Amino acid sequence: MDAPTMKACSIPSFKATELVIKRSTAPVNRHDTCAFGTVFTNHMLTIKWDACEGWLSPLIQPFHNLPLHPACSSLHYGVQLFEGLKAYRGADNRLRLFRPMLNMERMLVSARRACLPIFEASELLECIRKLVEVDQDCVPCSDTASLYIRPTLISTEPSLAVQKPGRALLFVIMSLVSSYFNAATKDISLWADPKYTRAWEGGTGDCKMGGNYGSTLCAQYEAAENGCQQVLWLYGEDHQITEVGTMNIFVHWINEDGEEELATPPLNGIILPGVTRRSILELTRQWGEFKVTERSLNMAQLQGALKQGRVKQLFGSGTACMICPVAEIFYLGEHLRIPRQEKSSQLSARIFKQLTDIQYGRTPSDWTFLV
Ligand SMILES: *Cc1c(COP(=O)(O)O)cnc(C)c1O
Numbered sequence: 249m250d251a252p253t254m255k256a257c258s259i260p261s262f263k264a265t266e267l268v269i270k271r272s273t274a275p276v277n278r279h280d281t282c283a284f285g286t287v288f289t290n291h292m293l294t295i296k297w298d299a300c301e302g303w304l305s306p307l308i309q310p311f312h313n314l315p316l317h318p319a320c321s322s323l324h325y326g327v328q329l330f331e332g333l334k335a336y337r338g339a340d341n342r343l344r345l346f347r348p349m350l351n352m353e354r355m356l357v358s359a360r361r362a363c364l365p366i367f368e369a370s371e372l373l374e375c376i377r378k379l380v381e382v383d384q385d386c387v388p389c390s391d392t393a394s395l396y397i398r399p400t401l402i403s404t405e406p407s408l409a410v411q412k413p414g415r416a417l418l419f420v421i422m423s424l425v426s427s428y429f430n431a432a433t434k435d436i437s438l439w440a441d442p443k444y445t446r447a448w449e450g451g452t453g454d455c456k457m458g459g460n461y462g463s464t465l466c467a468q469y470e471a472a473e474n475g476c477q478q479v480l481w482l483y484g485e486d487h488q489i490t491e492v493g494t495m496n497i498f499v500h501w502i503n504e505d506g507e508e509e510l511a512t513p514p515l516n517g518i519i520l521p522g523v524t525r526r527s528i529l530e531l532t533r534q535w536g537e538f539k540v541t542e543r544s545l546n547m548a549q550l551q552g553a554l555k556q557g558r559v560k561q562l563f564g565s566g567t568a569c570m571i572c573p574v575a576e577i578f579y580l581g582e583h584l585r586i587p588r589q590e591k592s593s594q595l596s597a598r599i600f601k602q603l604t605d606i607q608y609g610r611t612p613s614d615w616t617f618l619v
Pocket residue numbers: 332456491493494495496520521522523524525565566567568
């Protein structure tokens with residue numbers, strides 16, 4: 249490819265200073281209870297890109313349906329990706345995002361993997377900050393409610409050829425998360441069937457691309473038919489423990505060497521690098537109270553530890569529920585019960601408190617980003 253011409257006709261990033269805002273005249277959308285991801289705020293952000301002109305000016309406008317060419321390759325070949333982060337309203341009535349630059353950077357990793365255009369992470373963050381500001385009245389004043397922000401990047405290439413897109417659309421929509429959903433922290437049961445694989449080495453399991461999720465519905469449905477809430481994703485002949493549903497997984501136990509340890513699988517390409525995962529690792533390493541390890545874990549090791557009474561807790565982590573303790577696992581006809589500890593000695597409860605204290609601004613932290 250001819251580098252100088254490429255340079256002449258491509259713009260590296262959109263600029264938040266060029267943002268245009270068209271305000272909605274609809275009444276502010278506020279709901280106290282609603283199912284996750286079903287009620288949206290009044291505005292959305294859209295930014296168009298094409299290979300020749302590069303990024304156009306960002307636009308905040310009333311929430312609307314997208315006009316899409318029916319051949320566009322996001323619909324046919326899954327050339328798309330997304331992100332997920334939240335805004336929280338603190339007791340001081342200010343809205344905060346939690347480590348949003350990590351989401352922006354992860355979005356760029358996914359964009360490169362999907363052959364979609366990249367941009368300046370800080371420019372998108374500033375556009376999102378503006379969007380949250382425009383719709384801030386949609387977020388109730390509650391220490392359990394939050395706003396779920398969904399940045400999305402899709403190919404709008406109107407062609408059935410399997411090729412690198414020449415047109416794309418970045419958009420951001422925001423959904424109200426009721427306090428009910430946030431407060432629901434009931435321990436979950438897991439369905440572990442090695443016939444299903446969520447991600448594999450050399451694949452895209454470490455990127456937030458839609459295809460990774462649509463293809464798990466079948467397993468999720470089977471888990472539900474067997475009375476379980478989530479799938480425990482196993483990998484390889486030794487049934488390595490990788491993730492739970494759309495969450496990272498942590499084991500708090502006394503390890504094979506008799507040491508207290510908090511362990512989670514390493515980022516080896518099949519694990520989604522969660523912001524919550526990273527925050528839990530950083531937080532517990534700061535405590536310095538026990539070993540915190542990124543290591544592979546398999547079902548035989550977990551079964552052995554359960555038999556010997558070495559398992560303290562097992563939990564999933566992610567932006568949606570923050571921390572989700574596991575009560576039991578159904579695996580190859582076996583019913584593995586995870587011991588339930590007193591609430592006061594649960595590691596998950598302690599981490600949940602420290603993280604939510606930061607998110608809701610009760611503990612000052614450079615992990616929060618004021619809107
Ligand atoms: C999004 C996601 C997570 C959690 O990531 P967070 O940044 O903590 O929300 C974990 N696993 C999968 C498969 C995910 O898609």
